[in-house]
Amino acid sequence: MDSRPLVRVATAGSVDDGKSTFLGRLLFECGAILTDQYEAIEKASLQTGEIEVNLALLTDGLRAERSQKITIDVAYRHFATDRRRFLLADTPGHAQYTRNMFTGASTADVAMLLIDATKGPTVQTYRHAFIVSLLRVPHVVILINKMDLVDYDEAIYEKWVEEVRRYVAKLEFADLRFLPISALEGTNLVSRSERMPWYSGPAVLEYLDSVELSPRQTPVDFRFPIQLAIRPSMDFRGYAGTPVSGSIRVGDEVTALPGGRTSRVRAISTAEGSRPEATTGEPIVIELEDELDLVRGQTLVRTRNPSPVTTAFEGTVCWMSDRKLELNAPIQVLAGTQSQVGAISELVYRINPETLHREYVSTLELNEIGRLVVQTSSPICLDLYDRNRATGAFLLVDPVSNETLGAGVGTRILGEAQRENSAGLVLWFTGLSGAGKSTLAEAFASGRSGAVILDGDALRAGMNSDLGFSEADRTENIRRVAELAKVLVAQGLTVICSLISPMRHQRQLAREIIGEPFREVFVRCSIERVAARDVKGLYAKAEAGEIPNFTGISASYEPPETPDLVIDTEQGSVADGLEQLRESVSKWTQKT
Amino acid sequence: MLLKSGLEELEAEAIFMLREAAAHFDRVAILFSGGKDSIVVAHLAKRAFWPAKPPFFLLHVDTGHNFPETLEFRDRFAHENGFDLQVRTVQASIDQGRVQDEVGPNASRNGLQTVTLLDAISEFRLDAAIGGARRDEEKARAKERFFSHRNTFGQWDPRNQRPEVWRLINARKKHGEHFRVFPLSNWTELDVWEFIQKYELAVPDIYFAHEREVVKRGSVWLGVTPFVSLHPDDKPERRKVRFRTVGDATCTGAIDSSASTIEEVIDEVRASRRTERSTRADDQRSDAAMEDRKLQGYF
Structure with missing residues (x-):
């Protein structure tokens, strides 16, 4: 009997990186290309007028892939060495098929990313590295291919390694390696080549054979999502499932979540009969000492090691649908065997996987990745993905079309208290012109429904166009904005007032008009810095005397004495400020 | 912890998928030809729901051109393993004028089976049909999902398949649509034979x-x-x-x-x-x- 373990390997890269040549060569070296398969691709290559046999045809199995000569969907192939069997998920490299790469990498033990040594890492490399890091693929190896074309030069290899390392410094990897190869010449594929004496690590197959395979899940946290109840007769009631992490013994105390009912394991059985214990990955049926009448969607955990149960959580999601993300629309949330109605209540930011920059937008489109807040109508069990790859992941499904909209990893569990309160807030942003009030306001409001911005400049163009910049006019300006904010907040909206509002008595007036929902947010940046930045060119004009009564130059600014929040845009980035703001807002909206 | 063998892992994966099929759907059949792959699927189903009986019946689409040994085996297998067996024939579809026989030296009823199969799926109002197809068999099958969606016409849309991320199965469907479920997706021909050997299957x-x-x-x-x-x-x-x-x-x-x-x-x-x-x-x-x-x- 074949006792070799199965290792799941995902590859990503495009034709240009030599991925097809690499895979073709790897499969060939392992004897995994059979005669009739080779003959078939030979024939297909000739028919499409290619000079050489196109090894990509081995994995590009769909008509569309073969005619466009790109990988669109994940293809699975087997190969093996004497020690291990490998199930290879060959995933597409192009940005427009990111969701398929995400899919292939989600279950991988090892990810292999290819770089062309003549070109170095590309934006695609960075996107792939970001995704395998996000998905916490345990082992990642970056293959620097086409070393033959750069004369097997160590300096070039080191240069690319450095460049990738600089990028990945901001990402998390449990195990990241680099490996120089030439797929075309077969260098460093099976055994280490003499062409690169400066490289002392393993060849690709040696690496795959020796990479330490930890059991797939953390052995501590017992998690058993119930798939279904088994009840063949009145005297047998068992729960079928597979421990997705941890192990369990007869006699152990367990709790069913959500719900919280507790019992002890009476028996563990399989078709072979009863057994004293079971561990991760073994399909079993569990009988309990008490009749709890549990159902699919509940998870058995050890009573003293429960998983979080929540109705709100934050996750990083890859959007997988042509339909754009829509805030607060009903959505089906799938996690483990659970399925709950819910909604996306907030899009915190979109991540540019190529630069790692956070972008503040109002929606996600196909293949984009973003951080969002999901709320569910009833509690669900969700671990943090960092702690558990099996129980920290979720799907978002459109309840009407049944299409899978997105797949994500749980990054933060929000307590019941952090559920959004329907009562609104007025966030009164004060600070010098150019301090970043509007930027912050827009970033905050973009991913949040029910948030409106009252911008001082914009209102002066219309509603307040009769007002000038004398102190009396400024006070009247603020009074009007505060009155408008009061009307809006009463209707449950979150109102962001972005006005310089230089004087304390003016802000006091706003606080009196608005009352309880008012929060003073001081967007702080020194006059020297804003004047130096001078984004709108106003400071230069004010200095030249072209603008009278300009705050900070020819009119004074009184900083708040006890603001509810200070966001320092001189020291911190917009992202930092936004994070601060979000945390405060969620604190202010806590249910009491 | 000891690592499981590849076959043990594939067996566990297949049982997980069979249980998901039972949890998601009311009317499910195993497409059973009497061939080795469908024998393995039927055995895995017995193991997955033990001590209960699998909530599936066996459905055979008979072209009328099968080897008599296989048909005999099929009937005996269903009987001995306590499965309800339903047979639908391509000949009946021909008699009803739903399809026509091919002519010529390489004529085959292989392609005609599709119509008989889809008719049977709608006759039994199946939510899902479980098949023994494997990704290693063929390059188009290499692109298949464990839970593969079929529209109301029974068609597959390979370019717009639901992503199967981790082991989260989106098996939601509308009335009249169905799923094909392939629990042996990641098996090889050798795995099938080693399973047959391990459990001494006929x-x-x-x-x-x-x-x-x-x-x-x-x-x-x-x-x-x-x-x-x-x-x-x-x-x-x-x-x-x-x-x-x-x-x-x-x-x-x-x-x-x-x-x-x-x-x-x-x-x-x-x-x-x-x-x-x-x-x-x-x-x-x-x-x-x-x-x-x-x-x-x-x-």
Whole structure:
């Protein structure tokens, strides 16, 4: 009997990186290309007028892939060495098929990313590295291919390694390696080549054979999502499932979540009969000492090691649908065997996987990745993905079309208290012109429904166009904005007032008009810095005397004495400020 | 912790998928031909729900051109394992005018099965049909999902499949749509045989070497049966052969073999340099023959 373990390997890269040549060569070296398969691709290559046999045809199995000569969907192939069997998920490299790469990498033990040594890492490399890091693929190896074309030069290899390392410094990897190869010449594929004496690590197959395979899940946290109840007769009631992490013994105390009912394991059985214990990955049926009448969607955990149960959580999601993300629309949330109605209540930011920059937008489109807040109508069990790859992941499904909209990893569990309160807030942003009030306001409001911005400049163009910049006019300006904010907040909206509002008595007036929902947010940046930045060119004009009564130059600014929040845009980035703001807002909206 | 063998892991994966199928759907059939893959699926179903009975019945789409040994085996298997067996025939579809027989020397009812299958799915109002297809068999099947969605016409849309991320299954569907479920997706031919060996399962005799009257077609031997029309220059001969796949007699070829036990079959498969689908004339019709048939609703 074949006792070799199965290792799941995902590859990503495009034709240009030599991925097809690499895979073709790897499969060939392992004897995994059979005669009739080779003959078939030979024939297909000739028919499409290619000079050489196109090894990509081995994995590009769909008509569309073969005619466009790109990988669109994940293809699975087997190969093996004497020690291990490998199930290879060959995933597409192009940005427009990111969701398929995400899919292939989600279950991988090892990810292999290819770089062309003549070109170095590309934006695609960075996107792939970001995704395998996000998905916490345990082992990642970056293959620097086409070393033959750069004369097997160590300096070039080191240069690319450095460049990738600089990028990945901001990402998390449990195990990241680099490996120089030439797929075309077969260098460093099976055994280490003499062409690169400066490289002392393993060849690709040696690496795959020796990479330490930890059991797939953390052995501590017992998690058993119930798939279904088994009840063949009145005297047998068992729960079928597979421990997705941890192990369990007869006699152990367990709790069913959500719900919280507790019992002890009476028996563990399989078709072979009863057994004293079971561990991760073994399909079993569990009988309990008490009749709890549990159902699919509940998870058995050890009573003293429960998983979080929540109705709100934050996750990083890859959007997988042509339909754009829509805030607060009903959505089906799938996690483990659970399925709950819910909604996306907030899009915190979109991540540019190529630069790692956070972008503040109002929606996600196909293949984009973003951080969002999901709320569910009833509690669900969700671990943090960092702690558990099996129980920290979720799907978002459109309840009407049944299409899978997105797949994500749980990054933060929000307590019941952090559920959004329907009562609104007025966030009164004060600070010098150019301090970043509007930027912050827009970033905050973009991913949040029910948030409106009252911008001082914009209102002066219309509603307040009769007002000038004398102190009396400024006070009247603020009074009007505060009155408008009061009307809006009463209707449950979150109102962001972005006005310089230089004087304390003016802000006091706003606080009196608005009352309880008012929060003073001081967007702080020194006059020297804003004047130096001078984004709108106003400071230069004010200095030249072209603008009278300009705050900070020819009119004074009184900083708040006890603001509810200070966001320092001189020291911190917009992202930092936004994070601060979000945390405060969620604190202010806590249910009491 | 000890790492499981590949086969143990694949077995656990298949049981997980079978239980998901039972949890998501009310009316489910195992597509059962009496071939090795469907035998393995039926056995896994018995294991998945033990001590309860699997909530599935067996459905066979019979082209009328099957080997008699297989049909006999099919009936015995269902009886001995306590499965309800339903057979729907291509002949009935022909009699009803739903399909027409192909003509010519390479005529086969293989493609006609699709109509009979889809009719049976709607007759039994199936939510899902479980098949034994594996990704390693064929390049279009390599793109399949565990839970593969079919629209109200039974068609597959390979370019717009639901992503299967982690092990989260989105098995939601609308009325009239159905799923094909492939629990053996990640298995190889060798895994199937090792499973048969591990649990000492019975399989039809035609999988083992036997003497048979055959004619050469391409690289394989086609059994001489009443369903195969011979060319004038065909020279039938008796040879010791075995079948690697069991399908319609008109498109399933035999190979020269002396493997008469499961152990010998395993050795032979391990040493083979050709895939099992190379013995199937239905796949040789064109480069995308399988994809084209699957688009229409084939197995």
